[in-house]
Amino acid sequence: MRILKINQDNPEKNKLKIAIDTLREGKAIVYPTDTVYGIGANALDIEAIEKVYKIKKRPLDKPISICVSNSSLIKKIAYTNKEIEKIIEKILPGPFTIILNKKENIPSLLTAGSEKIGIRIPDNKVCIELSKEFPITTTSANLSGKDIPEAVDGILKQLDDRVDLILDAGICKHGIHSTVIDMTLNPPKIIREGAIMPKFNL
Incomplete structure (x- = not known):
């Protein structure tokens, strides 16, 4: 396992390349978000997803959310409409997870067999x-x-050397998990309160 210090406001390109190459190889990394550190792997690679479940010792009946780099990519992996897209533009990037109905290209392993997928665009340049x-x-x-x-030393105590690479950026911005909004419901519903709440009515 390798640990690389990275600047989350201005991430070094050579360190990002190492991390991206690691992900391409189907390996798992730890990386900073705007909320807490996350475990990252290629979300379209079944074997990579299986590694994440094993690393966390997470039951397979608990879904795992995914991170994308911009809102236009959400349409490629989940179903949206104009009202949903208006909300997305208001809150993302940010410390929110939105729940949408997934498209067929998203492995059911990620969603624990559900048709819903949790999606994030963290307000963090490393994630993007x-x-x-x-x-x-x-x-x-x-x-x-x-x-x-909150920090890499605590992550090491729990995960030891189960991941292939850790990007250490110090303490994450919010230090608490994201707020989860289920947008498959009408009206959308907050199902977990996290770092911040939306500043408007859903």
Whole structure:
């Protein structure tokens, strides 16, 4: 396992390249988001997704969310409409996870057999660069059921050397998980309160 210090405001291109190459190879990394550190792997690669479940010791009946680099990519992996897209433009990038109905290209392993998928666009340049080529998993960097560490030393205590690379950017901006909004419901419903709440009515 390798640890690289990275600047989350102005991430070094050579370090991003190492991380992206690692993801391309089907390996798993730990990376900073705007909320907490996440475990990242190619979200379209079944074997890579299986690794994430094993790393976290996460039950297969619990879904894993994904990270994309911009809102236009959401339409390629999930179903939206004009009202949903208006909300997305208001809150993303940001510390929110939106729940949408997935399209067929999203592996059912990610969604625990559900037709719904959690999607993030974190307000973090590292995340955006890492997910430009393909969506990546964005599940917190901890063992399932354990506290979520704020920094890399805490992550190492839980995950040890189970991941191939850690991008260490210090403390994440919010330090608490994202707010989850189920947009498959009408009206959309907040199903988990997190870092911040929307500043408008859903």
